[in-house]
Amino acid sequence: MTESSPAAARNSNIRQAVDFxxxxxxxxxxxxxxxxxxxxxxxxxxxxxxxxxxxxxxxxIVGYVVEKRLAPLPLITGGFALIFGVLTLVFHDPTLLKIKLTIQNGLLAVVLLGSLPLKKYPFKYLLGDAIKITDLGWRGLTLRYGLYFAAVAIVNEIVWRTQGDDTWVAFRGGLWIASAAFGIWQVFFIMKHLIKDDAEPDPVSPDTGL
Known part of the structure; x- marks a missing residue:
């Protein structure tokens, strides 16, 4: 990782605390x-x-103040939350809020999995300055997150279509915990493919917003 990794870790922790x-x-x-x-x-x-x-x-706003920029993944998840949240209020239809998770994670899965045959790994362009791993590592990380996002989209569809609102809200809370655990799990994979292991990398949070 770069010399700014302590600051990056602090900013990441602040952002995740705000998201939670x-x-x-x-x-x-x-x-x-x-x-x-x-x-x-x-x-x-x-x-x-x-x-x-x-x-x-x-x-x-907090993410921008802390990092002096709008990080891509928080911007995507936050943007989706704002757009579908406003649509839910305008049309008074909570179904729009529920399908937001499906559309957001489905699109992320398509982008990540679709990049594999092209050998163009989005995470490498987003995180290449913070995490130095081999191309094999970037490919594995892309595959893992692509499959994770696809699984979230599918499970969300099943839950909101077959279960009540109380269950869906509980599922949404459990999903944050699952996302955090998944991100921590990837640290071990990243460590195996580090080119320069001068510091332990921060977990890549797969879901940084509602």
Whole structure:
């Protein structure tokens, strides 16, 4: 990693804390509207979306202030959250919020998996200055995340189409934990392919936003 890795790690931790806080705020808003105010699941999701939109905007602002730029992955996830959140509020339809995960992760999977035959690895261009690994490592990392995003898209479709709103919100919270665990797991793979192992790399978080 580069000499700025301590600062990069700190910025990454701040960004992930903000992202997790946004998710907690969304889930808390849903719980209050659902179980305290007594709204049905659909209406509780719509009301909680107001919190989601505000938290997503705040996450993008904090990310820009901390890193002096809008990092690509947080920008994509935050942008999707804002767009689909606003659409949910405009059309008063929480289904739009649910399919956001499918579309976002599906597109990421297509881009990553589609890059493999071309031997053009997006992560290499996004993270090449922070993580020095072999081309075999970039290919493996791209494949792993491509399959992960595809799995999330498929599971999300199954959950929201077959389960109730309460279950989907719980699934959304569990997905953040799964994403964090998956990112940490990739550190071991990255370490095996490091070209310069002067510092331990930060995990690449596969899901940095609602």
């Amino acid at each position: 806080g946004a998710l907690l705020a969304f889930m808390a808003a849903y719980a209050v509207n659902r179980f305290v105010r007594g709204l049905d699941g659909q209406e509780a999701l719509v009301q909680a979306t107001w919190v989601l939109v505000g938290a997503s905007a705040l996450a993008l």
